[in-house]
Amino acid sequence: MSTAQASDAVVIGGGLVGAAIAYGLVRKGLEVVLLDEGDVAYRASRGNFALVWVQGKGDGQPAYTRWTRASASEWPGLRDMLAEATGIDTHLQQPGGMHLLFSDTEVAQRLALLERMKLAAGNHGYEYRLVEGQELRDMLPGVGPKVIAATYTPYDGHVNSLKLLHALHRGFVAAGGRYVPNTTVTGASAAPGDFRIDTAEARYATLRVVLAAGLGNRELAPHFGLQAPVVPNKGQVLVTERTKHLLPMPTVCVRQTDEGTVMLGDSKEDKGFDLSQTPDVMATIARRSIDSFPWIGQLNIVRAWSALRVMSADGFPIYEQSRRFPGAFVANCHSGVTLAAAHALLLAPMIVAGDLDPMLAPFTADRFDVPAAA
Ligand SMILES: Cc1cc2nc3c(=O)[nH]c(=O)nc-3n(C[C@H](O)[C@H](O)[C@H](O)COP(=O)(O)OP(=O)(O)OC[C@H]3O[C@@H](n4cnc5c(N)ncnc54)[C@H](O)[C@@H]3O)c2cc1C
Known part of the structure; x- marks a missing residue:
């Protein structure tokens, strides 16, 4: 193998998480190499539902609520930066979001959840309200009679996540980053601040490495004294033909894209690495969508896919700097669209500084360690 190619940082993984961090690092003036196996794997970054979503996130972990809200607040800045640097419009809209409710039990459970979150948010506040009757019909034209109410929070929105991924990549390269596609990291050796990353074609030497694969x-984390106990969680999504703009805001399971198609989703299935699409799940998604908005029944389904979320056991992200090998960081989450702004504009500067903010302390992977039996 030829001599190692040197850089300030190597980011492994060019999905939404790696691309956002790499973009943030290069904006801070670092020389960054982004190594990416490419679109061969599980397509989370290309198969998601594209919500920038806050409502209901962080029950039992207020730090996650704060992180998610911080990202939603940073999103307009990221949109503007990417538009200026790349000319790509990520079509961010943040009109707030609705969670539809179909029974009194669902209403009671939802209100209890959001009240709990409001209490946990303390001085940070957590605005939500129940929307019913005519107000619901005004806010969501064509909502079905089976929907008895919805909860609204003002923080939510959605984007075009394919354009986001494209813009992050283009912005990264435009700012001087080096993108190496179709390359798989196969091995590594680590010493504090001195990492060697091996692919089939080359060896990279770097001061910092970010695992965002x-x-x-x-598999990669143990090379760097880290752990990333994440597992796949399948989501299936259906997409309708284009129609006139009817939905002024996204709901958790139905949203109208900037192009006019309507996305219907998305299942949550523990099926390992199985990516098959199944008629029963697709039928359930379609039925729930038509119950939500009966006019969807008039539209043709033009596309459907499945993709794998990257899930930790408690559903919260993993962010950590290796204690054994400082300079090595791991980043995993199942909301890479929502958190793209936090990754680019908040997390990347922490990585440059070599120190993760204490606000991320709850997200180290040692929270999953099970004490050995006595
Ligand atoms: C159905 C579905 C709906 C979703 N909806 C939303 C949503 O509405 N809002 C939201 O915020 N999030 C959503 N998500 C989650 C979001 O898509 C993910 O959080 C995000 O895509 C994860 O990005 P990632 O970069 O961590 O992983 P990935 O997209 O899997 O990217 C990892 C990259 O690393 C590369 N890689 C892996 N191993 C190696 C290696 N050894 N060497 C080099 N490269 C490697 C892969 O090729 C890949 O390009 C959804 C996900 C799914 C599946």
Whole structure:
């Protein structure tokens, strides 16, 4: 193998998480190499539902609520930066979001959840309200009679996540980053601040390494004294033909894209690495969508896919700097669209500084360690 190619940072994984961090690092003036196996794997970054979503996130972990809200607040800045640097419009809209409710039990459970979150948020506040009757019909034209109410929070929105991924990559390269596609990291050697990363074609020497390889982090992390106990969680999504703009805001399971198609989703299935699409799940998604908005029944389904989320056991992200090998960082989450702004504009500067903010302390992977039996 030829001599190692040197850089300030190597980011492994060019999905939404790696691309956002790499973009943030290069904006801070670092010389960055982004190594990416490419679109061969599980397509989380290309198969997601594209919500920038806050409502209901962080029950039992207020630090996650704060992180998610911080990202939603940073999103307009990221949109503007990417538009200026690349000319790509990520079509961010943040009109707030609705969670539809179909029974009194669902209403009671949802209100209890959001009240709990409001209490946990303390001085940070957590605005939500129940929307019913005519107000619901005004806010969501064509909502079905089976929907008895919805909860609204003002923080939510959605984007075009394919354009986001494209813009992050283009912005990274435009700012001087080096993208190496179709390359798989096969091995590494680590010493504090001195990492060697091996691919079949080359060896990279770097001061910092960021593991952002989605489900691939599980295998990579131990090379760097880290752990990333993430597992796949399948989501199936259906997309309708284009129609006139009817939905002024996204709901958790139905949203109208900037192009006019309507996305219907998305299942949550523990099926390992199985990516098959199944008629029963697709039928359930379609039925729930038509119950939500009966007019969807008039539209043709034009596309459907499945993709794998990157899940930790408690559903919260993993962010950590290796204690054994400072300079090595791991980043995993199942909301890479929502958190793209936090990754580019908040996390990347922490990585440059070599120190993760204490606000991320709850997200180290040692929270999953099970004490050995006595
Ligand atoms: C159905 C579905 C719906 C979703 N909806 C939303 C949503 O509405 N809002 C939201 O915020 N999030 C959503 N998500 C989650 C979001 O898509 C993910 O959090 C995000 O895509 C994860 O990005 P990632 O970069 O960690 O992983 P990935 O997208 O899996 O990217 C990892 C990258 O690392 C590369 N890689 C892996 N191993 C190696 C290696 N050894 N060497 C080099 N490269 C490697 C892979 O090729 C890949 O390019 C959804 C996900 C799914 C599946």
